[in-house]
Amino acid sequence: MQRLEISDLITAVDPHSGRRLPVRRAEAVRLLRESGDERAAGIVAGLPADEDGVLDPRAVDRLLISVHTELQRLSEELRMGERLVHLLGPLFTAIRETSGQPGPYRLVDVGCGLGYLVRWLAATDALGADVELVGVDLDAALVGEAGRLARAEGLDCRFVHGNAFDLPEAATVYVSTGVLHHFRGPALAEFFRAQAASPALAFCHFDIAATGLAPIGAWVFHRARMRHPLGRHDGVVSARRAHSDGTLLRAAAVPGIRPLLYEPRGAVNPFCTTLRPVLGVRPHLEAPLRRALGRAARRLVGPEHLAEAVR
Template identity: 80%
Template sequence: MPHLEISDLITATDPRSGDRLPVRRGDVIRQLEEHGDHRAARIVASLPTGRDDVLDPHAVDRLLVGVHTELQRLSEELRIGERLVHLLGPLLAAVRAAATPARPLRLVDVGCGLGYLIRWLAATHALGPDVELIGVDLDAALVGEAARLARAEGLHCRFVHGNAFDLPEAATVYVSTGVLHHFRGPALAEFFRAQASSPALAFCHYDIAATRLAPVGAWAFHRARMRHPLGRHDGVVSALRAHSDEALLRAAAAPGIRPLLYEPRGMSNPFCTTLRPVLGIRPHLEAPLRRALGRASRRLVGPEQLAEVVR
């Protein structure tokens, strides 16, 4: 039976309108208990409710903003921005070299949360002045806080409440960090197909590496850094829900996309590897991307090479 993250259950959004839907605490508790996660059920039981046992939306928003603020500290310690730029820099160089795309190049962060990655990129100017930075999330409270932080920091970037694939402007590259494990079953392949069928030229999604050490490392890391029980619980469950390298490459193999994995299990140290990216690029970009990566291109493998690496 799949593990469940509390944060996925205590908020609900209408997929068409984006409006928030009421969530009853008892329904969430029942779902967690049916999965045998009695600790998570106790955490939810402590959350305040209003009429008809509906979770207090303001209390839930405050909690999630607090948890994501602590997650931002983890992103800083794990140097998420630098890791992404290590691949995004060469990827955007390949895009610029292989074609003359309309300017600006547009990078869209799917499920941006508090927008740490977008704000870091805006603050460091790491990708160049011709890259427009947009963060998108279905959670209005998180997007609102991301926009507030960007204004306070005087950053040139934008945050949008909604579906990243419904933006009026076409993305050049989609990115995310810590999002893929939320998609289960057919939804993972559908996530990649939505990007493949868009005008985007590439995607680069970082998520937890599915190693045997990942749950133990997540427990120790979140125990030391996260104060609220919800954050500690969901941090470990995220590691347990991580997709294997093989599953990611299969799901990312959408029509018109060349799927690639950077530093798969067989090429990385399990004691040091926390996150690793799956990429999808239009086939004509693979050669210029490998040239731009130089010697690091040896760490980039496709489905046909993965079996050899793992073996």
């Protein structure tokens, strides 16, 4: 039976307006128990609720900000900023080469949380002054905290509460970290179709590599670094819900997009692999992207590579 992440159950928003919806604690507990996760049910049962049994939104916000602060530390340890730039630098080089027009170009981080990656990119200016940095999330509390941190750090970036695909200004490139495993079944392909239907030229989404060691590694890592039981629980469940390389490439194979996987599971050491990205580019960008990557382009494979590996 598929385990559920607590953080997905204790908040609810309208996907279009971003308006917060009430969450009944008993309903979240019921869903967790039906999934066979009594430990998670106990964690939620201990969260504060009002006399009608609705979870206290302010307490939930404080908890999620605390958990995401700890997740930021994990991103720092995993050097996610450098790993993102390793691909985004060549990607924007390819875009500049083929666009025929100067920037600004717009990078949109989908489900940005506290905006660590957007803030890191702004602080390091790693992508250049012609790349506008925008973080978007449906959780108003997380976006609010991301904006506060950016202002305190004096960073040139912005954060928006809402749907990343409903922004008034189109993205050039969509990115995310740790988001893909939240989409199940047809919703995963729909996520990629929304980007293909936009004017965006590419996407680059990092998520947990579905290796046999991933849940064990997640347990060790989150046990050592996360203090709240919710963070520890969801970290392990995330690893168990990770999509396979084939699932990601099939879902990303939408009209107008060339799907590519960087460092597929069979090409890397499972002891060292934590997160790896699936990319999608407009077909005319693949050749200049490979040129910009240089020798690293050998790690970039399409669906045909995985099909050959299965034979």
